[in-house]
Amino acid sequence: MELTVILQRIQQSLVTWFERQPYDSKWGTSASIATFLSFAAVWCELSNGFRIATSIDRSKGEELAKACFxxxxxxxxxxxxREYFPLYGGVFAFFGRDALRDAIAYLDTPLKEVEGTQEKARILTLLGYSQFILGxxxxxxxxxQEALEIARQAGDQPCEIANLNHNSCVCVAQKDYSQAINYSQRALILARQAGERLGEAHALATLGYSEVFAAQQMERIEPDVYEQAIEYLHRGLELSEKLSDSRFGISLAARQTQALCYISLGIAHVALEKPQAAVEYLEKGSEAVQFSSDKYLQGLNFLYLAESYYNLNNYEKAVYNSCLGMYLLEQIAAMEWRQAAGLLTILQSKLGDETVQQLIVKYRTNIIKFIGVDGYDYLPQLLEKYKRSH
Known part of the structure; x- marks a missing residue:
């Protein structure tokens, strides 16, 4: 009982204090989100502990476990x-990769035992996005899918639109572009009917994103093939920029939408063989994507920056970006890591192994900033893994 009171008081006090931060309300709100999730994970662990404890009576242990649950x-x-509940994710950056896996495992079990409600749909949305950024x-x-059905039944249109948008991104990652376009079109129609501007901005971004990859799959470079996708992306970018100064939840999601738009525009211009324009979009994407934990999007951004710089004969930056794209994409088992590794292999044959290694050493500090010392040390092994399987 004492533990219950203490932990609840600590949680409530922290959230209240974070929410009242006058000097940096966005930081305070993000810290509030992390506090909610951290304490939920703590109580899940206590519940599991009481359930398996051998030092107390089994029936009492079960009662305590249910109480914690x-x-x-x-x-x-x-x-x-909470009005700042993040339907478009991004908050799990506070946890780190291993802690994120733990949080998902802790929260998955209690949610399975709860009836379908608006609250459940929103938490499932957060967990679905978290699984996505883990690859x-x-x-x-x-x-x-589960969140989508529950949100529809509960009449929670912002949540329903968010899950349609998330499903579109998942389909792009799985190379199912026609289904991705279908999801984003449904999200766009529903968002406009509901007057949900954040959902509309994200739907425009995911629709343009999906259509860019669909066109790229057909290996067509005619400008008219990309024209409509580029129009969607510019409209999504314009709308998201208007929303970026809003409260934290909307601001963070708007930044993610901007990242998606910039990166998609960059990829489209790579396909159109306009590397200088591609670099301009992708460099802006690099700034915006840092607000997101989406490793797939980050990896794609580095990959296409590498290709753009290679086409501009800036081999130094091509090496640097290839390394980052290769590592980030391989870590989430995305097949595009081989594309980055292939480009790095071409650079080795053009510049020589020793020159490429010197460039990697030159950029060591910046590389470590993104992937850590272990990631930096793993780069030669990863390149060798590609060469053995090629």
């Missing part, structure tokens, strides 16, 4: 009703 649900329901696309799709 109810507190988890209470925290999640309270969080889901677990089938699991992400499963979460988003």
């Amino acid at each position: 109810q507190i988890v649900l209470q925290i999640l329901r309270t969080f889901a009703h 677990k696309y089938p699991e992400a799709n499963s979460f988003h």
